[in-house]
Amino acid sequence: MTEWQGVKATLHKGLLAYRDGFVVLLPVIILGSIITLAGYWLPDLVPSTASTIEPLQGTIRVGWIRTLHFVALLSISICLAHAFGEDAVMAAVLGFTAYTTVLLIELSSDQARTFLNHGAPVIAILLPAILMVGLRLFRRVDGLSKRWLPGMETLMAKSLRQTPRFVVCYLWAVGVAMVLLTSDLPGNAIAALGDWAAQMNTMVGILIRVIINQLFWALGIHGSLMIDAIIPAGMLDGPIAGADRVRKFYLIVANLGGTGMGLSLILAIFLSRRDAHMRNVAKAAMPFSVFNINEVLIFGLPIALNPYLILPFVLVPVVNITVGAWLFDWMDLRLVGATPSFVVPPLINGWLATDGDIRAPLIQLVMIALGTAIYLPFVRRYARVVSWEQQYRRASASLAVGDSLNPITPLHTHSFQQSQSDLIELYSRVDALLKHLDGNHLTVHYQPRICLRTRRINGYEALLRLDESGIRCSLMEFLMTFERAGMTKVLDMWVCRRVAEDIGTLRSGHPDSVISINVHPDSLRDMELLEWLVSNLSGRGIELEIVERGFVNSSATMERLTWLRKHGFRIAIDDFGTGNSNLSMLRHVKVDAIKLDRSLVVGASEGNARVIFEHACSMCRGLGKEVIAEGVETAEELRVVLEAGVEVAQGWYFAKAMPLREAIAYRLPVIDLANELAPMVPQS
Numbered sequence: 001m002t003e004w005q006g007v008k009a010t011l012h013k014g015l016l017a018y019r020d021g022f023v024v025l026l027p028v029i030i031l032g033s034i035i036t037l038a039g040y041w042l043p044d045l046v047p048s049t050a051s052t053i054e055p056l057q058g059t060i061r062v063g064w065i066r067t068l069h070f071v072a073l074l075s076i077s078i079c080l081a082h083a084f085g086e087d088a089v090m091a092a093v094l095g096f097t098a099y100t101t102v103l104l105i106e107l108s109s110d111q112a113r114t115f116l117n118h119g120a121p122v123i124a125i126l127l128p129a130i131l132m133v134g135l136r137l138f139r140r141v142d143g144l145s146k147r148w149l150p151g152m153e154t155l156m157a158k159s160l161r162q163t164p165r166f167v168v169c170y171l172w173a174v175g176v177a178m179v180l181l182t183s184d185l186p187g188n189a190i191a192a193l194g195d196w197a198a199q200m201n202t203m204v205g206i207l208i209r210v211i212i213n214q215l216f217w218a219l220g221i222h223g224s225l226m227i228d229a230i231i232p233a234g235m236l237d238g239p240i241a242g243a244d245r246v247r248k249f250y251l252i253v254a255n256l257g258g259t260g261m262g263l264s265l266i267l268a269i270f271l272s273r274r275d276a277h278m279r280n281v282a283k284a285a286m287p288f289s290v291f292n293i294n295e296v297l298i299f300g301l302p303i304a305l306n307p308y309l310i311l312p313f314v315l316v317p318v319v320n321i322t323v324g325a326w327l328f329d330w331m332d333l334r335l336v337g338a339t340p341s342f343v344v345p346p347l348i349n350g351w352l353a354t355d356g357d358i359r360a361p362l363i364q365l366v367m368i369a370l371g372t373a374i375y376l377p378f379v380r381r382y383a384r385v386v387s388w389e390q391q392y393r394r395a396s397a398s399l400a401v402g403d404s405l406n407p408i409t410p411l412h413t414h415s416f417q418q419s420q421s422d423l424i425e426l427y428s429r430v431d432a433l434l435k436h437l438d439g440n441h442l443t444v445h446y447q448p449r450i451c452l453r454t455r456r457i458n459g460y461e462a463l464l465r466l467d468e469s470g471i472r473c474s475l476m477e478f479l480m481t482f483e484r485a486g487m488t489k490v491l492d493m494w495v496c497r498r499v500a501e502d503i504g505t506l507r508s509g510h511p512d513s514v515i516s517i518n519v520h521p522d523s524l525r526d527m528e529l530l531e532w533l534v535s536n537l538s539g540r541g542i543e544l545e546i547v548e549r550g551f552v553n554s555s556a557t558m559e560r561l562t563w564l565r566k567h568g569f570r571i572a573i574d575d576f577g578t579g580n581s582n583l584s585m586l587r588h589v590k591v592d593a594i595k596l597d598r599s600l601v602v603g604a605s606e607g608n609a610r611v612i613f614e615h616a617c618s619m620c621r622g623l624g625k626e627v628i629a630e631g632v633e634t635a636e637e638l639r640v641v642l643e644a645g646v647e648v649a650q651g652w653y654f655a656k657a658m659p660l661r662e663a664i665a666y667r668l669p670v671i672d673l674a675n676e677l678a679p680m681v682p683q684s
Contacts, residue, residue, distance in 0.1 A: 014129065015305055017083035021076030021128070022220050022299040026284075028071050029295045032064045033288040040343045069124040072220065073099055076128040086135050090162055094131050098173040099124060106181065121221045123177050134172040138165050203325065206246055207318055210254065214314040217259055220304040248339045251292075252353055252360065253324030253367050254317040256346040258294025261316045263346060264371025265297055268379045271372065275383040291343045308382035316371040323370060327363050335360075384431060396490050430485050433473060441467045442491075444498040445657035446506065448666060449514070449628065449650045452642060457668060459514035459543070460506060461650065462499050463657045464491060488520035493529055500536045502660050507541070509664050516543040518574060524557050530564065538567045545574035545595065562590055572628070576600075577616075586623055594620045598631025598651070604640050617644040 039060045043050035074092050081091035102123055216223035257263030266289055269282040278301060285296035303309045327333075333354065340349040346368070350360035446460040466475045473481075482488055499517055507513055523529055524546070533542075544564065546557075561571050572593035577600040586594075596616070604613035620627045629641045632651035641649055655666055 013083050014080065014132070017079040018076055018128075018220065019302055019305050020079040020083075021072065022302045022304045024075045024079065025068070025072060026281075026296065026300045028068065029299050030284065030288075032068060033293045033295060035060065035064060036293060037288070037291055037343060040341060066120065069121045069221075070099070073124040073127055076125070077131060080128050080132045081135075084132060084136065086132070087162065090166060091128075091131060091135070094135075094166060094169055094173065095128055098131065098170055098177065099127055101170075101174050102127075102177045102181070105178065119181055123181070125219065125221055126180070127173060127177060130176045131169060131173045134169040135165070138168045138172070203321075206250065207321060210250075210317050210321060211314055214260060214317065217298055218304060218306075218310045218313060220299070223259060248335050248353055249324070249328075250321070251340065251342060252335065252350050252364065254320045255292055255342065256364060256368055256371075257289035258292045258297075259317070260294060260298070260303065260313045261320060261368070261371040261375075262289035262292070262294035262297055263368050264316060265313075265375050265379070267368065267372040268375035271376060272379045272383055278379070278383060290345050292346070293343070306382070309378055312375045312378045316374050319374060320367045320371060324363065324367060327366070331359055331363075333357060333359050333363070429481055430487070433478065433481065442494065443467070443659065444495055444502065445659055446502075446515075446663035447650055447657035448655050448663065448668075449516075449648055450654050450668065451648055453647050455668065457510055457513060457666075458648065459510075459516060459541075460663060461516045461545075461657070462495055462518075464495055464518075465657070483520070486522060489523045489526055489529060492517075492519050492523040493532070496529075496533060496537065499542075503537075503540055503542075505660060506664060512541070514541050514543050514570065516545050516570075516572065518545045521546065521549065521557065524560050527560075530560060533564070533569070534567045538569070540568075541570075542568075543570035543572050543593065545572045547574050548576060558589065565590060565592075575630075586620070586625075591625060593626040593628055595628045595630050596646075598633075601629055601631055601637050601641060604644070610640065613640070614644045617646055621645065 039053060043053050073095050077091040077095035078088045080086075081088040103120065106119065213223040254261065257266065262285065266282045266286055269278045273279075281297065281300040285294070285300065288294070288296055298304055301309065303313050328335075335353045337353045337355040340352045344352065346364055347361040350364045351357075354360040443465045445463050445465045447463060448457045449459040449461060450456070451458040464475070464479070466473070466478050479488075479491075482491055496517060499515060503515055506515065533544075544561075546561070565571055570592040571590070572595055573589070573591055574595050575597040576594050577597045596613075600613055600616070603609040617627050626648060627646050629646045629649040630651065632638050632641060632649045632653045634653060637651075638649065638653055654668065658666060
């Protein structure tokens, strides 16, 4: 990896961690939305509370927004610490301490209000990154501090050892933050842009204001609070397109469902029908978007720092303002009513703002439809990359394994961090693979299994192979990517279909041979695939190989394997000795064969390893299981296998996995094999 690639990977990891930090805020966002709605609607529902709540409505809203920035600081600090392998508690405490220090310093200055309005939100978002840079830069300080309290591993000792780096990073973060605030380079640039926008005519100025507002939201900063601090709010008091005030016009045509036209985005998500996660977030956001509160979507999908959704998030309100202004002028529609509160639902606010003109709600419906049309292709693209269901169906279509296979959540689980960061990166990799993948890139090769007693081929193992040149990916990376993405069932089905096509030819020279197929534990959860196996391969000498972990703590798996055995399939434990090897498990599982992993064979040439290997083989035979040694590559390994009483082996010593035609033409080299076996195996 080049230096630039390393920097790019680090930035990408940091970006994903920031997005995680926003997603973690979702419960807080929902709580804040409930509080905001309660503050506006409770006085109407319970009049006795009006005198108390109405004077505090603005304070509640602004106070909650500032609390949100503080919580975001902690959330992002923790997510960054997880991503870069730092102590999450230390990062959170550092963020709290540094931010509080900066806050106290600025509040004692003459610019306290300015800082609270636009300095504090920016620092809250930037400070976690500043802290993480400091933690990485001053990591060597830990080496010095480890000399403190040697031999003690208590929490107190750990905290004391972290103290030097904590102090250094604290000074670093506060120093960098104060430099940014003192120089005010970002603030000056934004203020200059605001002044320029204020000098434009009303339409251009409002469009610039909206773009800046949306970009702040896209960075995870509350745009409404920031925009009022940098662009004069008086701009919203002038007339535009039939409205006596710009603010009223904006609420009617470009804030339907909250900033970024939340209702349009929700409709686009439901219309795309691509991803369960996005639909669930849309359902959670709907009750709040009806009242023009869109934070659930912004931080839940998330839109913040999401390169797939930022463009339409900015574009939709800009298009709606432009088209809406034209429609209002064309229809000579006037917003002559009172300016409704921002929490009045769409359509109702249009009706009220025009004193009951039905054309206003109709225009709002057009705006919602227009926004939906713009969002839809971007939502589909985003779902295509990050949706497990969508990726699964694309893989099924690419390999033509049929539409009847329904997605099943994979057995492996991900932590919350992985579900938001690693999975997005993982599905991006899957998306790249699927662009080039079809059945022509995959083949099935067959590796002979040798009966050491008869010195004959007694079966073949079907192994997936990949045309690596066409897809620019190694087979190992390909399989690991599909396994992590929970899509191995698609590959299993493809291999089973190829074996069903090849089995007649394969067994023409060896009619009694066993054909073994590797099946992932995920595949055993799908009865449609298992029923296909029974319908097409039952009674045809098929052995299904399941890795050890597929037998651990899964009664459902055991029941289905028993069902398959009743339908004539042999069952084998694959790669025995590499996973959760549990000798007591062998008493309960009903299998026909145990395949010993090559790692056991390689390490069994001498000493205790050989004793363990021989006893394991003896125990498996005593339980009535056929023992198969995998990965036999040398004469010495073959000798060890024979002395342990193993009767079936496969590996490169005999033959590699081969295409179908080569496999059926393969003949065991009798002379060489006889030289190795003659001293130990009686001639048949």
